[in-house]
Amino acid sequence: MDKLEDLVRADExxxxxxxxxxxxxxxxxxxxxxxxSWLFLAHDTQLPxxxxxxxxxxxxxxxxxxxxxxxxxxxxxxxxAHRGTVLCLAEEGNARHFTCTYHGWTFGADGQLVDVPRExxxxxxxxxxxxxxxxxIRVESYKGLYFGNFxxxxxxxxxxxxxxxxxxxxxxxxxxxxxxxxxxxxRMTLRCNWKIAAENIISDxxxxxxxxxxxxxxxxxxxxxxxGVEEGNDLGQTLSATIxxxxxxxxxxxxxxxxxxxxxxxxxxxxxxxxxxxIEHLGEPRAWFVGSSIDGGLxxxxxxxxxxxxxxxxxxGPDECELWMWTVVEKNLPDELKxxxxxxxxxxxxxxxxxxxxxxxxxxxxxxxxxxxANRKFDSHYAMGLGHERYDDPRFPGRVDQRISDxxxxxxxxxxxxxxxxxxxxxxxLAPRRVTGDGALMQEAxxx
Amino acid sequence: MTDATVAFETWFAVQQFLFREARLLDxxxxxxxxxxxxxxxxxxxxxxxxxxxxxxxxxxIDTDHFNDDFGSLRLRVERLKRPGVPSMDPPxxxxxxxxxxxxxxxxxxxxxxxxxTVQLTRNRxxxxxxxxxxxxxxLLRSDGDGGFRLARREIxxxxxxxxxxxxxxxx
Numbered sequence: 001m002d003k004l005e006d007l008v009r010a011d012e013x014x015x016x017x018x019x020x021x022x023x024x025x026x027x028x029x030x031x032x033x034x035x036x037s038w039l040f041l042a043h044d045t046q047l048p049x050x051x052x053x054x055x056x057x058x059x060x061x062x063x064x065x066x067x068x069x070x071x072x073x074x075x076x077x078x079x080x081a082h083r084g085t086v087l088c089l090a091e092e093g094n095a096r097h098f099t100c101t102y103h104g105w106t107f108g109a110d111g112q113l114v115d116v117p118r119e120x121x122x123x124x125x126x127x128x129x130x131x132x133x134x135x136x137i138r139v140e141s142y143k144g145l146y147f148g149n150f151x152x153x154x155x156x157x158x159x160x161x162x163x164x165x166x167x168x169x170x171x172x173x174x175x176x177x178x179x180x181x182x183x184x185x186x187r188m189t190l191r192c193n194w195k196i197a198a199e200n201i202i203s204d205x206x207x208x209x210x211x212x213x214x215x216x217x218x219x220x221x222x223x224x225x226x227x228g229v230e231e232g233n234d235l236g237q238t239l240s241a242t243i244x245x246x247x248x249x250x251x252x253x254x255x256x257x258x259x260x261x262x263x264x265x266x267x268x269x270x271x272x273x274x275x276x277x278x279i280e281h282l283g284e285p286r287a288w289f290v291g292s293s294i295d296g297g298l299x300x301x302x303x304x305x306x307x308x309x310x311x312x313x314x315x316x317g318p319d320e321c322e323l324w325m326w327t328v329v330e331k332n333l334p335d336e337l338k339x340x341x342x343x344x345x346x347x348x349x350x351x352x353x354x355x356x357x358x359x360x361x362x363x364x365x366x367x368x369x370x371x372x373x374a375n376r377k378f379d380s381h382y383a384m385g386l387g388h389e390r391y392d393d394p395r396f397p398g399r400v401d402q403r404i405s406d407x408x409x410x411x412x413x414x415x416x417x418x419x420x421x422x423x424x425x426x427x428x429x430l431a432p433r434r435v436t437g438d439g440a441l442m443q444e445a446x447x448x
Numbered sequence: 449m450t451d452a453t454v455a456f457e458t459w460f461a462v463q464q465f466l467f468r469e470a471r472l473l474d475x476x477x478x479x480x481x482x483x484x485x486x487x488x489x490x491x492x493x494x495x496x497x498x499x500x501x502x503x504x505x506x507x508x509i510d511t512d513h514f515n516d517d518f519g520s521l522r523l524r525v526e527r528l529k530r531p532g533v534p535s536m537d538p539p540x541x542x543x544x545x546x547x548x549x550x551x552x553x554x555x556x557x558x559x560x561x562x563x564x565t566v567q568l569t570r571n572r573x574x575x576x577x578x579x580x581x582x583x584x585x586x587l588l589r590s591d592g593d594g595g596f597r598l599a600r601r602e603i604x605x606x607x608x609x610x611x612x613x614x615x616x617x618x619x
Contacts, residue, residue, distance in 0.1 A: 052505075091608075093503040183511035184495045188610040214533055218526050262520065322609060327511065335509075343515040347524075351513045352493070352615035354527050360614050361535035 004421050010414040013383025013406060019416075020193040021370040026318040033300050033419045034059025036151035038160045040302040040312050041065045041075055043328075044144035045180040051109055054092045056324075057314045058148055063137065064088050064098070065146070066109045073141070075148045076111045076134035087134070091185075107134050143172040144179070153425045163397040163435045164243040167250075167296070170289035171306050175277040177331040181310075182342050186325040186351045190360055192367035194301065194315040195416070197323065200359055201295050201303040201311075202247035203240065203408030205229060206384065211362055215354045216260055225259035226251065228293035228403060238403035240385075241396055243431050245299030245415025247408030248398075252285055256293035257307040262344060266337060267291075274330075283439055285395055296408070299415050304328070307341070309349035309356075319367045325350060382409040397434045397441060454551045454560065462562055462588060463549045465596045470544035470566070473618055478525040481618065486589055486597040491516040493582075493603040493619070513615055514603065521618075528616065535614055540572035542617065558590035559599070566603075566619055570612070580605060580612050582619055 007016040039058045047067040064078035080087045080100040099106040106115035111134035137148045140157035208229045241248040258264040271291035278287035297303035301313040311325040327345045349356045385405030401407040422428045472481040493514040550563040567581045587600035
């Protein structure tokens with residue numbers, strides 16, 4: 001295997017294709033990325049009642065997420081503490097306790113071991129139940145989104161996000177009331193490496209032209225609205241920003257998100273009516289992200305295209321992953337528009353999506369081309385816009401460029417390299433901060 | 449069997465309709481397929497869930513893999529038939545097997561609730577071979593001319609996580 005510094009050469013915009021295929025690197029990713037990153041677990045609105053639970057994964061580890069009696073969210077390894085079989089077999093529900101199907105050990109919603117068959121006679125009353133509860137996972141939240149982290153030495157979620165939260169607010173806290181996750185989860189298997197699925201959203205606006213051009217044409221029905229891939233959009237009208245490996249790619253027209261909606265009119269009406277509240281809540285120019293075309297995500301696997309999809313990518317081996325997709329809307333959106341958003345998400349970037357299915361085809365073919373050995377030795381090209389990024393933009397935090405740029409790819413793969421090369425969190429850098437408490441930017445650019 | 453039954457001729461005609469509809473899709477005759485659906489069609493494939501039997505929680509607004517009407521199906525058809533759509537060109541080779549057809553009368557004369565199963569075998573690109581199986585519940589409406597229009601379809605696939613490489617397939 002090549003050395004880490006050869007696999008990713010972010011300053012040249014080159015990434016060795018080996019990293020999308022090699023089993024040893026995949027194993028290292030599970031240990032060095034998924035075992036110590038903040039990974040999305042659930043949103044507040046998915047678990048409204050005490051005892052509501054869902055099961056998910058962190059990396060390939062099964063995880064159980066439960067609403068506690070005090071209203072907090074707790075997460076545990078979804079594994080019986082006794083012998084290690086999967087504890088909860090359902091993907092969602094409500095429960096006060098969880099009984100293992102193998103030997104019947106029973107755990108409370110707080111993870112404590114509460115009942116053991118034959119405790120008195122077979123264990124002679126000597127079992128120390130207090131030390132055999134479920135393995136608890138560190139949980140922290142941002143704007144109703146709960147994240148888990150296996151690593152006690154990891155920095156806080158707030159530090160992990162850093163100034164990127166300034167952008168995230170425009171998606172998850174655009175006005176008082178916030179957002180909600182609607183309905184259920186669309187799940188599908190993708191036969192490609194997880195990073196291929198991640199980079200498609202965390203940075204890749206460029207592909208929309210070629211991969212989705214026909215579908216855009218069919219769905220926009222002759223309407224002349226910008227969707228974010230048009231020529232001549234400089235920094236300021238459009239933007240890509242990368243911070244701590246997270247990526248944000250957006251326009252600032254406040255309406256492009258709706259350009260290919262079935263009927264953009266009610267959406268434009270809602271956005272226009274809400275604009276004063278967006279401006280009051282987020283300030284200028286941030287408020288204009290809302291309603292604009294956006295694609296982005298958090299390192300490593302939480303991705304969003306507001307209006308189209310919110311998703312996590314679960315790794316399932318070097319050449320397979322799973323997409324879990326949700327519809328997310330502003331809470332105070334009218335009910336009929338909420339229903340329309342669920343329908344629309346399925347139709348566009350959902351399992352049956354007229355855009356998603358073309359993405360899946362392209363992404364799977366990338367992994368398919370890596371079954372041999374020759375292709376793995378070559379570098380992929382991520383050098384668009386290389387050398388044109390800046391750190392000191394007076395309006396936008398992070399390293400920024402115009403939207404059609406490989407800027408966020410380079411941020412993502414540099415972050416990958418930093419995680420893969422570090423034996424502990426103390427060796428993983430956090431980007432300097434420019435955002436102040438009230439969302440304003442300090443003028444002074446600080447970067448290493 | 450339900451108590452209510454329909455005439456043998458009706459069962460036969462419904463079955464012929466479903467077979468023909470499947471063949472039109474297998475032959476990539478998407479416009480001809482679209483001509484068989486009613487203006488008020490509601491076409492759904494709900495997401496499935498793996499939950500305990502005791503679980504009763506429902507979602508007021510729920511998620512579907514497909515939730516389409518006449519117009520959005522038209523968009524899908526336009527896309528499916530165009531050359532150059534990345535995931536459909538070269539086009540896949542498909543065969544739909546329709547079976548277990550049961551026809552029940554409804555309160556509305558000329559409208560029938562139809563249960564059936566469909567198994568899609570799809571071979572795409574060089575060597576990708578895959579199968580999707582589903583139960584369907586349809587509402588068929590007589591067109592007054594010996595044929596039917598599809599007015600409602602619910603597709604219940606066995607797959608929780610969709611294992612098919614894409615759902616670029618009408619069922």
